[in-house]
Amino acid sequence: MERCLIFEGVKVADFSTSVVGPAAARVLADYGATVVKVESQTHADALRVTAPYMGRKPGVNRSGFFNNYNAGKYSLSLNMRLPRALEIAKRLVQWSDVVIETFRPGVMKKWGLHYEELLKIKPDIIMISSTMLGQSGPYSVYKGFGQHGAALAGWGTTLAYPDDDAVAPFSAYTDYIGTRYVAIAVVAALEYRRRTGKGQYIDSSQVESSIDFLATAVLDYRANKRLPQRQANRDPYAAPHGAYRCRGEDRWCVIAVSTDEEWRKFCGVIGHPLWTSDPKFTTLSARKKHEYELDRLVEIWTVKHTPEEIVTVMQKAGIAAAVVANAKELAEDPQLLHRKHYEVLEHSEIGPHSYENFAFRLSKTPGAPRKAAPCLGEHNAQVCTEILGLSDEEFVQLLTEGVFE
C-alpha cells in the first residue's frame, strides 16, 4: 500500500528545544507535517551540544540525543536579536498552523511573538508553550534540567533500596510523559480547529502533566495520609517479585509470581527444591512475610542460569519474566526489530545512524521517521525561498545582514 501521510499539509513552526517540544513535534513530522525548527547559531538547542556524539567527536550536527527528536524537520537558524530575523519569524508564523515553544515565560513576549501578537498575524493559530512549571504561578520562571523536573513532580523518592538513600530515577523521566501530552494537545487542537475554525493557546506544565502518573499515590495520601514506601522491586500482590542476579557479569532477570497457581508452576520450573514446600512459602501472604528469605533462595537458583535461559523456561510455564535488557541487547531484540522500532537514516554530515520510532503502529496509514535530523541552519535558503516565498536576492541580502547567524 502506498504510504498515506496523514498530517500532510499541516505546518509547524517549532521554536522548541531539549526533549518535550521537539519530540512532540516529531510525531507530526513522522506522519507528514512540514516542521520548521527555528534555532540560532549562537544559542543552538542544548541537545546539539550534549553527548553522545557520532564517533565521540563533539559538533552541533553530531549528537544522537538531538537527532533522535528532530528527524524529518527543516532547520532555520535565526539571530533573534535582529529585527529582520523577527520579521522572518513572523512570516513563518503566518505560514504555520501550529507554533510550539519552550522558552522561559516572557521570552516570546520580548520578541513580540507571544500569543496575542501571533493572533494578529494568524487569527486561527494554535500555539503551545511547554515549560517545566507552566506560564503562571510563583515558580513559573524556574528553568532546570530533566532531573529537576522529575524531582519537582514527585519522582525523586520513588526509586530506592529499602536500606539505602533514595537514588532518583534515571534521566529526564518526566520529559517523556510531558512529550505525549504536548503531542496529544496539538493533535486535539488541530481537530478542534478543523471542527470549529478556532485556534487556541495551550499552557503546558511538564510537572502538571506528569503528576497524573502518580495519581494513585496522591489519592492514597489524600485519603489515608500514607506516603509511598521504599520497596525497591517489591509488589504488594506478588512474591517472588524482583530482579534476580543471573549467571554472567552484571546479568539480571525479573520474575513476577502473583497467584498461587503461578507459584506452583514456578516451583515446577526450578525443580521443586525442598524449601518450596515449606509452609513459609505456600501462600502469597506467607511469601510476602518471608520475602527476604524467599528472594535469597530464588537467587541461589537464578545465579546458575543465564537470564535468557530463565526467561525461556518461565515464559513457557506461563510466568511473567524478562531479561533486564541493556541497549546492546535491545538493538538486537527480535520483537523490536519485528516492530521496526529502529530506522536507519542517512544524515548529511555524520552518515547513516539509527532513529527510534514511537510505540504505536497505525494499520492503514503508518508513520515513521522519514528523514534524518537537519544540520543547524541546513534549510535556511529552502525555507526562505520555497516556504516563505522570498526572492533569491532578498535571501542573499538577509544573509549578508547576518540574519541567519
Added chain:
Amino acid sequence: MNQLPTTDPSFLSPYRVLDLTDEQGYMCAKILGGLGAEVIKIEPPGGDEGRRVGPFIDDQPDPNRSLFWMALNVNKKSITLDLKTDEGQKIFRRLVESADFVIESFHPGDLDKLGLGYADLGSINPAIVMTSITPYGQDGPYKDFHASDIVCWAGSGYMWLCGIMGRAPLRISIPQAYLHGGAEAALGSMVAFWHRQKTGEGQHVDVSITESAMWSCLTAHAAWDMNREILQRQGVFRAYGAYKIRFMYPCKDGYVIFLLLGGHIGARGQKALAQWMDREGMSDEFLRNFEWDSFDASTYNDEMARKLEPFFERFFVTKKKDELFKAALKMQFLLAPVNTIQDLCEDAHLAARDFWVDIDHPEINARLTYPGAPFKSNRVSWSLDRRAPLVGEHNLTIYGSELGFSESEIRTLLRKRVI
C-alpha cells in the same frame, strides 16, 4: 461521521469511547475522557478486576473504594457486559455502530476469537478507531509473553539504567509502565482519529507497552548505535563517558537535585550560591576563587568532584529544601527540591495555578482531591468533574434509554449475567 455544532465545549465532546481495557489500558481512555469524549467503561458482570486492587479508602477493601481504580477511571461511565456470551457480543456490536473509539487490552487474538477483533468491528463501523494496548504488541515473537509492570520495565531497557552498580537494577516503586502504554495509546488514537475526521476511514492502532517505556531511556540507544557504549545505572550521578557528576544531595529535610554548571548557562547562579555559602561561613579560599565563568562541566573529573562536591554536601544539609529552592529561583542556580507526594499536595505553585480538582464521592461520604488538567487551554477545559462509576452504574441509561431494552428485558439480561 457525526455532524457537529461549532460551539462545542471540548476537544472530543461529540465522540464516544468504548473502554474494554484492564489495568494495562485504563490511562488511554482516561485521557480521551479528559479531552471531552464520553467514555463508557465496559466491565464484566461483577465488576472490573482493577476494583479489587488497593490502596482502598480508609483501607477498607471494597470494589467501590479502590483508589487505584478511581484514579484511572475518573470521569468514565460504566456498564456491565459479558463479551463471552453471544448475546453480550451482539449488544457490543450494536454499541460499536455509533461509537468513535474502541480501546482494548485483551491478549492478542482473544477478541478475534470472540468475533470482536478489528476485522469484525471495522466492517460494522468503518470509521471506528480501535486501539489495542498489550505488553509487546499484536504480533511478533514476544506477542504471547506473560508480562507485568516490572517485566515491561526490564524489557524496555529503563530498569537496566536505574539503581546502583553492583546492586540489582530498580524499578519505580509506583507502577508506571501501563501508564506509559496508555498515554502512548491515547496519542496513537488521536493521530488515527485525525485521519478519520478528514477521510472517514478508521483503523487499528497497535501499542506496545514495553516499547512505550523505552522513551525514558534517553540516549541509551544513541550511545550504543553511535559509539557502541552501553550506559550504566548511575545512582545519584549523571555520567557521559568519563564525565560523572553528582546530582542528588541530602538536605535538612529530604533531598535536592543540584547540578554544578559553569559558563553562560550556569556561572551567574553558581557564583551567587558560592557567595551565599561564603556569607554563612561555609566556603574557603578555593571556592571563593573558583572560576565559574570558565568552568566547563564536560571536563569535570574525579579530582574536581572530590574538591568541589563536599562544599555543597556540607552546606545543603544545613538548609531545608524549600529554603534552597526559593534561593535557587532568585539566584538562578540549578537546584530543585525532591518533592514527596505530601510536598506536591501542599505546593504553593500548584495551588496558585488551581491545579487540583475536588470530586465528591457521595456514596462513601468522601471528597477527594485529584490531579487536574495536564495542560491548560484558553478555549477548552479539561474534563474532570465526575467520580469513577459504580459497577454498572449506567446500565439503565445505555441499555434502556439508548438501546431500547425494556425494564423486564434488562432484568432478564441481568439474571442471565449477560450484563
